[in-house]
Amino acid sequence: MTRVVGRGGSPAAPRSADVAQLAGVSRKTVSRVLNNEPYVSDDVRRRVIEAAEELGYRLNNAARTLASGRTCSIGVVALGTAGYGTASLLVAIEKAVRGSGYALRVVNTLDGEPDDIAAAVDSLLEQGVDGIIVSEPIVEGEVPVRVDVPVLFLGAPPAFGGSRAVTAGVGADLLARAATDHLLELGHQTVHHLAGPLRWYAARDRVEGWRTALAARGRHQPPLLEGDWSAASGYLAGRELAADPEVTAVFVSGDDMAIGLIHALTEAGRRVPHDVSVIGFDGNPVFAYVTPPLTTVRQPFDAAAREGLKRLIHAIEEPDTEGPSSSDLPVELVVRASTAPPPTSSSAGPRASSSRSHSSQRSSA
Amino acid sequence: MTRVVGRGGSPAAPRSADVAQLAGVSRKTVSRVLNNEPYVSDDVRRRVIEAAEELGYRLNNAARTLASGRTCSIGVVALGTAGYGTASLLVAIEKAVRGSGYALRVVNTLDGEPDDIAAAVDSLLEQGVDGIIVSEPIVEGEVPVRVDVPVLFLGAPPAFGGSRAVTAGVGADLLARAATDHLLELGHQTVHHLAGPLRWYAARDRVEGWRTALAARGRHQPPLLEGDWSAASGYLAGRELAADPEVTAVFVSGDDMAIGLIHALTEAGRRVPHDVSVIGFDGNPVFAYVTPPLTTVRQPFDAAAREGLKRLIHAIEEPDTEGPSSSDLPVELVVRASTAPPPTSSSAGPRASSSRSHSSQRSSA
DNA sequence: TAGACCATTGACCGCGCGGTCATGTAACTG
DNA sequence: CAGTTACATGACCGCGCGGTCAATGGTCTA
Numbered sequence: 001m002t003r004v005v006g007r008g009g010s011p012a013a014p015r016s017a018d019v020a021q022l023a024g025v026s027r028k029t030v031s032r033v034l035n036n037e038p039y040v041s042d043d044v045r046r047r048v049i050e051a052a053e054e055l056g057y058r059l060n061n062a063a064r065t066l067a068s069g070r071t072c073s074i075g076v077v078a079l080g081t082a083g084y085g086t087a088s089l090l091v092a093i094e095k096a097v098r099g100s101g102y103a104l105r106v107v108n109t110l111d112g113e114p115d116d117i118a119a120a121v122d123s124l125l126e127q128g129v130d131g132i133i134v135s136e137p138i139v140e141g142e143v144p145v146r147v148d149v150p151v152l153f154l155g156a157p158p159a160f161g162g163s164r165a166v167t168a169g170v171g172a173d174l175l176a177r178a179a180t181d182h183l184l185e186l187g188h189q190t191v192h193h194l195a196g197p198l199r200w201y202a203a204r205d206r207v208e209g210w211r212t213a214l215a216a217r218g219r220h221q222p223p224l225l226e227g228d229w230s231a232a233s234g235y236l237a238g239r240e241l242a243a244d245p246e247v248t249a250v251f252v253s254g255d256d257m258a259i260g261l262i263h264a265l266t267e268a269g270r271r272v273p274h275d276v277s278v279i280g281f282d283g284n285p286v287f288a289y290v291t292p293p294l295t296t297v298r299q300p301f302d303a304a305a306r307e308g309l310k311r312l313i314h315a316i317e318e319p320d321t322e323g324p325s326s327s328d329l330p331v332e333l334v335v336r337a338s339t340a341p342p343p344t345s346s347s348a349g350p351r352a353s354s355s356r357s358h359s360s361q362r363s364s365a
Numbered sequence: 366m367t368r369v370v371g372r373g374g375s376p377a378a379p380r381s382a383d384v385a386q387l388a389g390v391s392r393k394t395v396s397r398v399l400n401n402e403p404y405v406s407d408d409v410r411r412r413v414i415e416a417a418e419e420l421g422y423r424l425n426n427a428a429r430t431l432a433s434g435r436t437c438s439i440g441v442v443a444l445g446t447a448g449y450g451t452a453s454l455l456v457a458i459e460k461a462v463r464g465s466g467y468a469l470r471v472v473n474t475l476d477g478e479p480d481d482i483a484a485a486v487d488s489l490l491e492q493g494v495d496g497i498i499v500s501e502p503i504v505e506g507e508v509p510v511r512v513d514v515p516v517l518f519l520g521a522p523p524a525f526g527g528s529r530a531v532t533a534g535v536g537a538d539l540l541a542r543a544a545t546d547h548l549l550e551l552g553h554q555t556v557h558h559l560a561g562p563l564r565w566y567a568a569r570d571r572v573e574g575w576r577t578a579l580a581a582r583g584r585h586q587p588p589l590l591e592g593d594w595s596a597a598s599g600y601l602a603g604r605e606l607a608a609d610p611e612v613t614a615v616f617v618s619g620d621d622m623a624i625g626l627i628h629a630l631t632e633a634g635r636r637v638p639h640d641v642s643v644i645g646f647d648g649n650p651v652f653a654y655v656t657p658p659l660t661t662v663r664q665p666f667d668a669a670a671r672e673g674l675k676r677l678i679h680a681i682e683e684p685d686t687e688g689p690s691s692s693d694l695p696v697e698l699v700v701r702a703s704t705a706p707p708p709t710s711s712s713a714g715p716r717a718s719s720s721r722s723h724s725s726q727r728s729s730a
Numbered sequence: 731t732a733g734a735c736c737a738t739t740g741a742c743c744g745c746g747c748g749g750t751c752a753t754g755t756a757a758c759t760g
Numbered sequence: 761c762a763g764t765t766a767c768a769t770g771a772c773c774g775c776g777c778g779g780t781c782a783a784t785g786g787t788c789t790a
Binding site for chain 2: 013103232
C-alpha cells in the first residue's frame with residue numbers, strides 16, 4: 001500500500017521504518033538508539049541519528065504510549081485564576097518538570113469544588129498521565145474518582161486523597177509563623193489575621209502557623225477574618241479592623257488582600273505602618289513599589305515544586321520503595337516598610353523607612 | 366493469554382472489548398456509541414453506556430490517537446512568567462478550550478528566544494497536537510522548525526510563521542490608542558510612553574496605537590522609553606521622566622511598570638495625578654486599591670482567546686475553507702484616580718477623586 | 731413477490747511503536 | 761580447542777482503538 005500524503009503535496013511524517021531503511025538497520029535498532037538503550041554500536045548509533053535528522057523524524061508519542069503503557073506525562077489540576085500565587089506555582093511546576101522527561105498536561109478547575117476536581121482528574125486520566133499534581137487542594141469532600149496513578153497534593157496533609165498520594169508544600173505554616181513572629185518581635189502585643197478561604201489548605205496552614213506563633217508567646221488570639229484572596233475582600237476586612245483601635249498588627253494571607261486592607265486602613269485614617277503594621281504573603285515583587293512598600297513572606301514555589309515532583313516521579317517509577325525524605329524549604333521574609341514597632345502612647349513612633357528599603361530582606365532556615 | 370493485573374490486586378483498566386463483552390455486542394459497536402456515531406439502535410446504545418459505567422471504562426487516548434491520526438489536543442507555548450497579563454491569557458485560553466473537545470498541552474519558554482520557542486514547538490509536536498497556540502510571540506527571528514499543523518499566533522501579524530498560521534489578538538493597538546486618547550482628552554498636550562520590550566509584538570502594537578493617537582491630533586511625539594514589564598524597570602523609567610518638567614502624562618504598557626513608575630515620580634516630588642497622569646495597561650484588579658488607584662486599560666483576554674481558538678479549530682478541521690471573520694473586541698477603559706487634567710499655571714488643578722472611584726469604568730466598542 | 735433500499739451490526743486490518751526472545755558474532759576462559 | 765560470556769542485531773507480536781467494507785435483517789416500492 002502507498003503512504004498517505006498530506007495536503008499540498010507535503011509528504012506524511014516519517015516513521016521509524018523510514019529511518020531504519022535510510023540507516024540500513026532494523027526498526028528495532030532505531031528504537032534502541034532513540035531510547036538510549038544499550039547494546040548499539042557507536043557506528044550504528046551515529047548512522048541512525050543522522051538518518052533521523054535528515055528525515056526530520058519525530059517520535060510518535062501516541063504509538064510509544066500505546067506500546068509501552070507509559071505516557072511520560074504528568075497532569076496538573078490547576079486553579080483557574082490568574083492570581084500571582086497560583087500562577088507562580090504553575091510556572092514553578094512547569095520549570096520543575098522540564099528536563100525530567102515528562103510532559104505536562106494542564107486542566108483548570110474554575111472553582112475547586114470536589115466534582116469539578118473530579119472532572120478535571122477524569123479528563124487527565126482519559127488523556128493518559130502517569131501521575132497527577134493537584135496544585136492547590138481544597139479541603140471539602142473526597143474527590144469522587146477512582147485514580148490508579150500517584151497523585152501529588154501540594155500542601156495537603158498526607159492522609160488526603162487515598163493510598164497512592166504523596167504530598168509536598170511550601171511550608172506555609174512555618175512561613176506564617178515567621179510572619180507573625182516578625183510582628184511580635186517588633187513589639188506588637190498580638191497580631192490579627194486575615195485568612196484566605198478556609199476551604200483551602202493553603203489558607204488553613206497559614207492560620208495554623210499564626211496560631212502557633214501566638215501560642216508560643218502566650219499571646220491573646222484575636223478572632224479570625226476570612227477573605228477570598230482578592231484585594232476587594234481585603235478592603236472589606238480592613239474596614240472592619242479599622243474600627244477597632246486595639247488592632248496594631250495584621251498578618252494577611254495574601255499580598256493582594258494586604259493591599260486592599262491597607263487601602264481601607266489608610267482611608268479610615270489609620271496610617272500604615274505608623275498606627276497599624278501589615279504583612280502580606282506571597283512575595284509579588286510589584287508591591288515593593290506601592291506606598292508603603294509591602295512587607296511580605298516569599299513563598300518558595302520553585303523549591304516546593306521541585307521537591308514535590310521528585311516525590312511524584314519516585315512514586316511513579318519505583319512505587320514499592322520509600323520516597324525521598326523531605327528537605328527543609330527556605331523561609332524568606334521580605335521586610336519592607338509596611339511593618340514597624342507599635343505606636344506608643346508617649347512617642348509618635350518611627351516613620352516608615354525611606355525608599356531605600358525596596359528589597360531589603362533576610363532569610364533564615 | 367491472561368490480562369496483566371495491577372499492583373495490589375487491582376485489575377487492569379478495562380478495554381473496549383470488556384465493555385463489548387458485558388454489553389453483548391462487538392467492540393466496534395462500543396466504539397460507535399462512544400464516538401456518537403449514527404446507526405446504533407437506542408437499546409444497544411443504552412446497554413453499552415451502562416456497561417461502560419459499570420466497568421468504569423475510560424477511552425484510551427493514545428490508542429484512539431494512533432488509530433485515527435487525530436490527537437484532539439492543542440499545544441500552548443506560554444511565556445514562563447507569572448505576570449498578570451501572561452497568566453491571565455493562559456487561563457483564558459484554558460477556559461476557551463474547555464468544551465471544545467480538545468485537551469491542552471502546555472510548554473513554557475522561559476525567555477522567548479527563537480531557539481527556545483523552536484524547542485517548545487518541537488516538544489509539542491512530539492507529544493502530538495492538532496494545533497499550536499503561541500501565546501505571546503516575539504518578533505526576533507523565524508522559528509526554525511518545520512510545523513505541519515496550524516499555528517495560532519496571539520497578537521502577531523498574519524505574515525509571521527508560515528502558511529498555516531492564523532492570528533488573533535486583544536486589539537492592543539486600539540486599546541493603546543484609547544489609553545492615549547483618554548489622556549489627551551483630559552487636556553494633556555502630549556503623552557509619553559513607557560513600552561514593554563520591543564521584541565514583543567504585544568509591546569510593539571501598543572507603541573503603534575500610541576503613535577496613531579498622537580498623530581491623529583498632530584501632537585508632538587516624545588522619545589520612547591523601553592522597560593521589561595517589571596515594576597523595577599518602571600521605577601527606573603520613572604526616575605528619568607521625573608527629571609523632565611515637560612512630562613504631564615504617561616501611558617505605561619503594563620500595570621506593574623506603571624506602579625514602579627508612579628513610585629519613582631512620587632519619590633521625586635511629582636504628585637500623581639496632580640502633576641503627572643499615569644495610565645497602565647492590563648487591568649489587574651488589585652491596583653484599584655493602591656494609592657492612587659490606577660487608571661488602566663483592561664485587556665479582553667477571554668474574548669481574544671475565544672476568537673483565536675475558534676479560528677484555530679477551523680484551520681484544523683476545515684483547512685481548505687476560509688476562516689471566520691474577525692469580530693471587534695471590546696475596549697474597556699478603567700478610569701480610576703491616577704489620571705487627571707494637566708496642572709495649570711493659574712489653578713492647582715483637581716485633586717484625585719476620593720475612594721468611591723474604585724471601579725468606575727466606561728466601555729466603548 | 732421480487733427487487734431495491736436502508737438501518738444496524740460485526741469481521742478484519744493496521745496505526746507506529748516497544749517488548750520479548752532468538753540469533754548471531756567477537757572476546758574471553760580453562 | 762570447546763565452553764562460556766558479553767555484546768549486537770533483527771524477527772515477530774500486540775498495545776487499544778478507529779476505519780473500511782461486507783453481512784444481516786427489515787421495510788418499502790413497483
